[in-house]
Amino acid sequence: MGAKLIKIASVYFVVGVFFGMFMSITHQFQFASVHAHINLVGWVSLALAGFVYHVFPKAASSLLGKIHFWLHNIGLPIMMIGLIFLLSGMQAAEPVVAVGGSLTALAVVLFTINVLKNVSEAKDQSITHNKTTSL
Numbered sequence: 001m002g003a004k005l006i007k008i009a010s011v012y013f014v015v016g017v018f019f020g021m022f023m024s025i026t027h028q029f030q031f032a033s034v035h036a037h038i039n040l041v042g043w044v045s046l047a048l049a050g051f052v053y054h055v056f057p058k059a060a061s062s063l064l065g066k067i068h069f070w071l072h073n074i075g076l077p078i079m080m081i082g083l084i085f086l087l088s089g090m091q092a093a094e095p096v097v098a099v100g101g102s103l104t105a106l107a108v109v110l111f112t113i114n115v116l117k118n119v120s121e122a123k124d125q126s127i128t129h130n131k132t133t134s135l
């Protein structure tokens with residue numbers, strides 16, 4: 001799951017950067033928060049989560065990890081698409097942003113619980129494996 005998240009994150013990266021260029025070229029700076037969240041909640045946060053899951057496979061294989069994966073990947077696009085419409089002046093999109101944002105926030109809560117429960121320096125984690133292979 002770690003590699004999958006890193007791949008998804010890199011797609012957010014390219015979308016976020018091109019969104020930034022689109023904003024700069026067209027001077028539509030009202031969309032800055034869409035750009036900021038695609039980059040920070042899409043690229044940065046998902047890539048970090050991907051690395052956490054790669055280093056701590058116990059967290060990746062847990063039910064919390066799987067639910068986090070799906071909620072984050074469903075909630076964020078809903079929030080971003082809703083926000084584009086909202087910032088374009090369509091007030092009716094506000095509940096869409098609220099639903100997407102809430103799903104993403106819930107995903108983050110589950111990720112945190114997962115990290116607190118399943119990330120440890122136990123000997124059975126892959127860190128030990130990495131240490132031995134790098135010697």
Ligand code: HEM
Nearest residue numbers: 016017018020021023024029032033035036039040043044
């Ligand atoms: C070529 C790449 C990028 C371009 C052309 C670009 C362009 C922009 C532009 C035009 C703004 C709006 C500034 C304003 O409203 O005054 C902005 C804001 C922002 N960008 Fe980017 N950006 C790029 C990459 C990134 C990346 C990689 C990240 C994060 C990982 C990022 C994070 C942000 C954030 C957080 C804001 C909001 C800042 C604020 O509210 O003051 N940007 N960017």
Ligand code: HEM
Nearest residue numbers: 032033034036037040041044045100101102103104105106
């Ligand atoms: C579900 C999670 C999140 C929700 C619902 C949320 C919501 C918001 C809202 C409502 C704003 C104000 C936007 C505006 O003034 O136009 C904002 C701004 C901002 N948020 Fe978030 N946020 C979330 C997660 C995050 C995370 C995880 C980060 C960083 C890693 C972040 C970074 C920022 C930044 C840099 C700004 C200022 C960007 C700007 O100029 O619009 N947010 N966020």
